[in-house]
Amino acid sequence: MDRPTLTLIAGSTQTKKILYDQLHQLAGDYIVVRAFAIDESLPHQLEDHVILYSSEATKTEAATISNISGKESIVGKRTIRHDYIDRLLTIPHGERVLMVNDDDPSTVDVIESLYQLGINHVTFLPFKRGQMFYDNIHVAVSPGETHLCPSYIPQIIDIGVRPFDMATIIKVMDYFQLDDSVSSKISERYIRSMIVLHRKILDAEKDALQTTEHYQNVVNTVDDGILAINKERELTLFNHRLEALFQMPAKDVIGRDLSYVVDTDLQDFIINGLEENKFVSMNGVDVVAFRQSIPEEHTTVVTFKSVNQAFEIEKTAQREQHKKGFAAKYDFEDILGEHPLLLERVRIAKKLAIAEHPVLINGETGVGKELFAHAIHRNSLRKNGPFIAINCSALTESLLESELFGYEEGTFTGAQRGGKKGLFELADNGTIFLDEIGDISPTVQAHLLRVLQEKEIRRIGGKKITPINVRVIAATNKKLEQKITEGTFRSDLFYRLNVLQLAIPPLRERLSDIHSLTNYFVTKSGTWMKVDQQVIEAFMAHHWPGNIRELKSMIDYALVVASGSTITLEDLPYHRLEPMNEKPATLPVSSIDAKDHYVILQIMKDRNDEGKTASRDLLSKESATLSHPLSPQQIRLRLNDLENKGYIVKGRGRAGTQITLEGEQYLAQLKLHNKSR
Template sequence: MDKPRVVIIVQSKRNARVIREQLNDLLGGFICFDSLSYEEGIDSIVCADLVLVSSLVIAGQIAKYLMPGTDILVIRRTIKRESWDKLMTLPLRTKALLVNGDQEVTIETVALLYELGIKHLELIPYYPGLDPIRDVNIAVTPNEERCVPPNIERVINIGDRVVDSTTIFDILNKFDLLNKKTSEIVLSHIARIIPRSPGLSESLSLIAETKQHLGFLLDVVHEGVIAFNEEDKITLYNRLAEQIFQESAWRVMGTPLDELLSHKSLKHISTAKEIKDEVYPINGNSLVVNKYSLINKGVYSGGVITFKECNEIERLELKFRQDIKVKGHISKYVFNDIIGKSKGLSNTVTMAKRFAKSDSVILIEGESGTGKELFAHAIHNASLRKDKPFVAFNCASLTDSLIESELFGYSDGAFTGAKKGGKPGLFELAHKGTIFLDEIGDISFNTQARLLRVIQEKEVIRVGGTDVIPVDIRIIAATNQNLHELVGKGKFRRDLFYRLNILPIKIPPLRERKVDIPYLVEFFFRKKGIKEDISQELMEILQQYNWPGNVRELENCIDYLINIHSHNITRDDLPPYISEAIKPGLADRGEYPEEFRQLDVPKESVFILRVLKEAQELQKKIGRRTIGDRLKKYGFYLTEQEIRGRLKKLQAQGYIEVNKGRAGTKISAAGEDLIKTHS
């Protein structure tokens, strides 16, 4: 029985030969294949059982050469699976010439590749007769390397397009040759090609789109990323990796990992199974490297390496720490907010402005209410750190554990109730900025030692943690105590005192700069939005009083006057405690009687004892808020936190006894004697 005769008619002689050889290799045992081309010319009638053409255009042109009733089939072509794999390894957004022998076939091939899901490449048609394209270094060609322009650096030959399985099935069906043997031939062919069936094309497009999406994701991460397969050949290489290694993705994709990491300093990266946060020098930059191996069901499947520049890590850390400014860690005041024109205050402000330009530790000394925190804010805002965080912390009356957890932070699980994941301390949050430590004289020896380490080493360790965290901070400390005396009494570390006392500032009390009182009074009225003329008599009285609570007490006095006055404010409107203090002339003789200056405890503590004694005699319990209210009549303005600190010290000195439950706080015999001595 004679074999069916199939004639292939296409444009070029070369394509005619290639298609005939492919079909002969597959179905030559069942069908006789011949080929013709327009390039060689067709000059006789074609006798065939079936004619295969490369396009509908050629089908129309050859109709006059065919016997009536001859069937015509348009050949569908595709590419080999290995060729598709080559193209899929090219990086996202790669520009490449698609080079073929003529315009029509070139455009057909571009369309075919896009249909098969090669959508991550920008394919530019190129064929003989066109001018070279200068900004493209890669060419893709179906066995037409002779047509590739000379400026191309890399050529990817995807081989001749192959006849698609759908065309093979159509030919076999035409001649009723579809049987077990021919089916095996077709299935073997399908395994080597990318079939153009609609369902498969959709799957291939999905694969390509997934790869494209992954490429976009990798390009937006702030790390260089290199992925590699089980043969340690590079399969992914993002844009930042290009910048780090100064090598284009298309040059390294598919190449062995050790070629990219050939420098001796990088050899360990290619050979190590895993790397955790190690620093390597690459092209003049220090990078933190991590490497992870992928093990799938016990089988090595390649891995991924990430590279992050150290300065990028520092930038992110700084951004994180600066974000706390949104939470309120910002400086509020400048030197213009310090009211007064006295010589003492002016000299202090001048010195503070000079110290602001330095990065050394500043120690601010001054009585309660003199404006130590105001000065700290102003110093920060006049420094080079003004755009960075300003963190304030009052050390008074807090336990060691609370002070340390606030200042140094704590790690995950450091103690019962610790926040999951830990918490950064104020030193960390103040990174690149300023931390203001008020009432520094109240911290314990243990906390003093940890603070000394921060000043000396510029690093902290969280409570319960082991990691050393570097911090770049400027410390401003403040106290209303005489630290030098505390050092002499063994209550404050000498080495810490010398570390803190590098740039000392002493704020004069209000009694030493009474010339500033009129300016302050005017400011406080204006702050409340009230225009009020104070009589000369009243102003003189305000200047006679010695203001043991300093500027804070004066502000409270003005607030009192604003709230109780009707129209004209007179001396009769003053708070009773001020009027009483002025009558016996205490204001003219100094701040307090001489005996208070010789006390081993702060003078306000004696008055706290008096308040406690009054409550004790009335058999009433009394809280810190009530104590504060009672102290005002003696001219003291202390916060509840400050009162807590004074109570803690009185207990330590044996002047009071603090009991749990109903017993509450009681004055000891020593406390009774102290009150009697200074009554």
């Protein structure tokens, strides 16, 4: 027996294929289906028992193209494909969704079908062909017509071409008067597919309910109070801790406006606040409120943390910073020396510490610039925040940029999965120390200038702008003013950095500290060794281009090679003390005055070292024993000269006269001068 035929006419090839497959699967054993699509062009003449159209719009358009005749024409009704329905269930609750189809009636039809299926957690808006822009739309849904979706919408969901609904299938069966057993089989196949669809919806709803209950249980175990509001300011989350804090049950506040729970001041912080946290008191409990926006879900989350707990968290964060090395290690007490120049710099640095402006530290290599940076941070208002130091000259331009500003995943080959925070982000609410700032490239200079101006960073390869609150301390051994003249350093960056200045004196300008520094380094080494006086004198005469770092290095060398219990001249690396053996600069006094000064200062130092002072009479008597006798009158004149130069301090009566730190440095120069003659 020949099977009856049915002609299917659809608008597109894709729709034709889907509808043909549906009819063939349900009734292919009993009906022969011929399928045509308008976009493939129709035959000039079409004739059949039944013409089945995919939509009313298709019927209208087909009549203008082909001469179609049939005993019966059926305009099919369409429904939703169950195998794609779970895609819609992932859309956030309350989202406005654009529904896109090829004609307006079909678009409305899809929306109605979805609402009837229970997909009502979102609001569907119909797409209009002539409308170019849609405000506040982040998701578009389309039944196989995604090419019509506006390109600026970030998420597009294709739910596939819609199949015929059961009413259409029944119309076809009625026309061909298929017996009851055949109709039953076809209906059974269709209903089975509908059962799969509804099972998917029920499973999704069950999963959603379980997920909601799971997250509700999780937030209820948290010690912090947590609430969330949607874009309509309705409360969507209110955990157990918050119930106790506000003394309100969650069932009474969920779905209500935010104003039902909090006062106007706190409402303003949650809705409009620019700051990240706010101190509030709730029923006698002091708490800190932290707000966080989730733009993609149109949600604001507020966490309420007790003040005591916040303090404990801060302490924990500080311990973690120490573990990661993000903490200052030194304080002003760790800066060794008693020279007036150094003490004056320490005094200034303590004042700079309590300010919030950038600091530029100038000084030669090895003078202790980083030591001052650590101490400034530890005495600042940011002392509880991180302290991060980086040597800018030790890294290439690209590596320095990625370290300072971070990068997003996939920015370059070998980039860390998930991206990486830069040091500026890690130093938030703390201090970053940029050592050797004079060596950075023009590219990094421009990037750094923007960070200082805007107080925000954008990771390399990223688009997100992150505000930061970081104090910058920079250091250099270069003359930045000269580099500006040469065109290798930006003047605008210099003036941004050079708000507060600090110049660290070189060791050669504070030679009187050498003795105490030498003893400190020897003692710190854990060895019990003495230092010969000739070694100290040699140190006092050295130029020290490497400053304190060079001094420590020299002592470390001597401690290793020394064979006895005393470090002597023979234990020093002579090739590094060559400046000692060079002819010294001409003294600013005559050779006669220099000899007189040497005798007086040497006697005075010997007496001072014994805890005694030196009177003019004693100086006159002692000078005779040194084969360079000086009369009391000569002594008086020389003492006046030495006092004017700041080398001695004359006391009244029995107080006697004492040598100053500058006098000891001058004495070391005189000794070197005598040896070179």
